[in-house]
Amino acid sequence: MTPWMIYGANGYTGELIAREAARRGHRPIIAGRNAEALDRLARELNLEARVFPVEQPHLADVGLVLHCAGPFSKTSAPMVDACLRGSVHYLDITGEISVFEAIMARSAEAVRAGVTLLPGVGFDVVPTDCIAATLAHRLPGATHLELAFSSRRGGLSPGTLKTMIEGIGEGGAVRRDGKIVRVPFAWDVREIPFATGSRTAMTIPWGDVSTAFHTTGIPNIRVYSASSPKGIRRARLIMRAAPLLGMRPIRSLLQKLAGRRKGPDEKARERGWIDLWGRASDGANEVTMTMTAPEAYTFTMLSALTAVESVLSSPLRAGSFTPARYFGADFAATIVARADAMRRPPRSE
Numbered sequence: 001m002t003p004w005m006i007y008g009a010n011g012y013t014g015e016l017i018a019r020e021a022a023r024r025g026h027r028p029i030i031a032g033r034n035a036e037a038l039d040r041l042a043r044e045l046n047l048e049a050r051v052f053p054v055e056q057p058h059l060a061d062v063g064l065v066l067h068c069a070g071p072f073s074k075t076s077a078p079m080v081d082a083c084l085r086g087s088v089h090y091l092d093i094t095g096e097i098s099v100f101e102a103i104m105a106r107s108a109e110a111v112r113a114g115v116t117l118l119p120g121v122g123f124d125v126v127p128t129d130c131i132a133a134t135l136a137h138r139l140p141g142a143t144h145l146e147l148a149f150s151s152r153r154g155g156l157s158p159g160t161l162k163t164m165i166e167g168i169g170e171g172g173a174v175r176r177d178g179k180i181v182r183v184p185f186a187w188d189v190r191e192i193p194f195a196t197g198s199r200t201a202m203t204i205p206w207g208d209v210s211t212a213f214h215t216t217g218i219p220n221i222r223v224y225s226a227s228s229p230k231g232i233r234r235a236r237l238i239m240r241a242a243p244l245l246g247m248r249p250i251r252s253l254l255q256k257l258a259g260r261r262k263g264p265d266e267k268a269r270e271r272g273w274i275d276l277w278g279r280a281s282d283g284a285n286e287v288t289m290t291m292t293a294p295e296a297y298t299f300t301m302l303s304a305l306t307a308v309e310s311v312l313s314s315p316l317r318a319g320s321f322t323p324a325r326y327f328g329a330d331f332a333a334t335i336v337a338r339a340d341a342m343r344r345p346p347r348s349e
């Protein structure tokens with residue numbers, strides 16, 4: 001297989017992916033800023049390690065980078081620049097609207113460089129992107145799309161928290177008549193009929209506000225996250241302080257505190273799951289869909305590594321892609337099936 005790299009392998013999600021890659025027999029180069037953590041992981045997994053800041057990528061002899069170091073609004077652009085210069089395929093696990101929009105806008109550059117730019121190959125946004133593609137296929141001409149998810153018994157990694165803090169001053173977002181529009185956080189609240197039961201949910205600035213449009217062309221999109229009424233009230237109160245929390249010194253302090261947090265342990269990942277729901281409508285007709293997926297970090301580990309394997313083993317497709325546009329609407333279902341197979345105990349002979 002073409003040599004490839006995990007940048008941010010010393011982070012929570014990057015390390016999960018590196019360990020699963022090694023378990024499958026892959027030999028990725030692991031990279032990042034933290035020399036001590038990378039050296040320890042490289043010795044344990046018997047992998048090559050490279051230490052460099054994202055602003056000065058060292059991609060010699062690398063055919064693909066899986067970028068796992070957020071906040072991606074800060075780290076994505078220099079890595080994409082380096083990949084385009086070096087004709088290196090770029091994948092990441094972002095969920096940030098601005099990053100998706102920036103990468104989608106560089107498709108012509110990617111075609112000229114002969115590389116694939118494929119952001120969001122993790123939980124943000126593979127399952128919802130595949131639901132969006134399926135619903136658009138079932139209802140051609142749909143004008144409105146709603147997507148929702150509910151994370152059960154999971155947790156947040158330091159990197160995820162840092163990314164959330166980075167965008168805290170921006171509020172919410174929806175897509176209206178094809179354009180991304182800023183709205184207050186928790187702007188709309190409604191009941192979502194997930195497969196496991198109805199839950200209250202609020203609009204959030206999830207990556208599908210960008211990607212679902214590029215996947216389906218549907219011009220009006222909202223994304224919801226389940227929360228208790230108390231949680232929604234708390235979120236709205238916190239967002240009243242968004243201008244203050246968005247100030248750089250305070251944001252830096254919050255991110256430093258977030259860095260001390262540990263992500264969910266193995267038992268939490270095994271117990272957790274995600275409920276997903278989607279609805280597309282054209283004003284007269286509607287179609288809906290539900291899905292249940294593994295816990296977010298487990299899903300990301302499996303989908304990101306499967307995406308790497310697919311890109312490296314498939315004929316070249318140059319340009320910028322969303323997950324469902326590159327892999328098809330069934331991609332999420334294949335990840336769910338792989339996770340289910342891993343959970344099953346081996347059959348006795």
